Amino acid sequence: MYTRTDQYFTPLLVAKELLELAEFPIPRHCVDPTCGSGNLLIAASTLYSGNIKISGIDRDIKIINSLRKAKPHWRLSVADLLNPQSMNKTSILRSKDDCDLLLLNPPFSQAKGKHVLVNFKGVSIKCSTAMGYILKSLEIFEPEYGILAIVPESLLFSEVDEASRAVLGKYYEIQVLKCLESKTFHSATVHTVAIKLVRKTKLEESLSGEFYFSSDMVKANVEIIRGGLQVHSVEEFSSDTGAQFVHTKNIKDLICGGESQKQFVSCSKKGIIKGRAILLPRVGIPKMEHIEILNFERDVHLSDCVLAIINNDKEQLENVKRIIISNWSSFKEQYKGTGAKYITLRRLRDWFKRNNIIA
Helix, strand or coil: EHHCCCCCCCCCHHHHHHHHHCCCCCCCCHHHHHHHCCCCCCCCCHHCCCEEEEEEEEEEEHHHHHHHHHHHCCCECCEEEEEEEHHCHHHHHHHHCCEEEEEEEEEECCCCCEEEEEEEECCEEEEEEHHHHHHHHHHHHHHCCCCCCCEEHHCCCHHHHCCCCCCCCCEEEEEEEEEEEECCCCCCCCCEEEEEEEEHHHHHHCCCCCCCCCCCHHHEEEEEEEECHHHHHCCCCCCCCCCEECCHHHHHHHHHHHCCCCCEEECCCCCCEEEEEEEEEEEEECCCCCCEEEEEEEEEEECCEEEEEECCCHHHHHHHHHHHHHHHHHCCCCCEECCEECCHHHHHHHHHHHHHHHC
16 A cells, blocks of 8 residues: 555455455456556456456556556556546557446545545536545546446435536436445555446436435424534533533433433524433444434433434324334434544435435
8 A cells, every 4th residue: 555645455355255246247347547556457257258458547657667567568647547648648548439337446545635626517516535536437438337436435425416416317226236444455444335337328417417306205304503612622510500411322321211420501502402202323333223303301401422312292203212212223324434434414304305304
């Protein structure tokens, strides 16, 4: 792993397994625009035995020179996919029209910033580096069979890639092939997934769009509050003048009746609740037994690591509790992250909407 160029090479056994899972037709021309050590292309040439063309691009000249010696029959170029001037010099672009299959394990970040700006289908989109490489690859090569990509898990749910997913989802079906272990890549601890993108038909493109539940399907209507006070900035007040401060570690004690030292803080910031609520940790996967309805008779100030689902109608909150518990596996999946697992307000609201809860 070379952190200077953000390289996490795909192990050959992993590459072979993912291509077998993807079940693409045998391609005529397979391209990897961020080929690195070439293992995805090696796996393709082994699995699709026959007279297929193999092309690879990478911005690291040492890696490309090494591959040229090992694979003299491959077409290889030194270029950065996100740099138009660099890409225009590559001979591979002259045969891009016959590309059937794209393989991609793009850089997960970049040294100068977290975001890139790319054009896709006539739209200028700000997105993560990994998403930028996917969009630009599809824009340039337009593969007939689709793309197999290894990406950070956050690409599937982060807000920075929200616009990209909306545009991409209009033209391609996104399938998750496998969630990879954090130890898959040497010296890397990121959570990654292998995804398969297949072009939609014109009819499917025309039907793409968001789905909304009609009002007669609503099973609950709640408000979601995120706490606004960081633990390290707590200034304690007396119990007479302040609100009880609740952070992630307090949730278990509040539900199970355990004893914990109570803190009281000023009520001057956002994140104050009163009445019935279900508390959720924002960071770290919750436990099913901690999904309970609490009733706060006085103001409670939530830390920024706690979310509260609020409705003073006990029956509606009971519906929310039942829906969460009965769909527990799906609910836990909303806690995602390339590093620590966490949930966002947008992700929680989207999950609620899919399960007939208005938030």
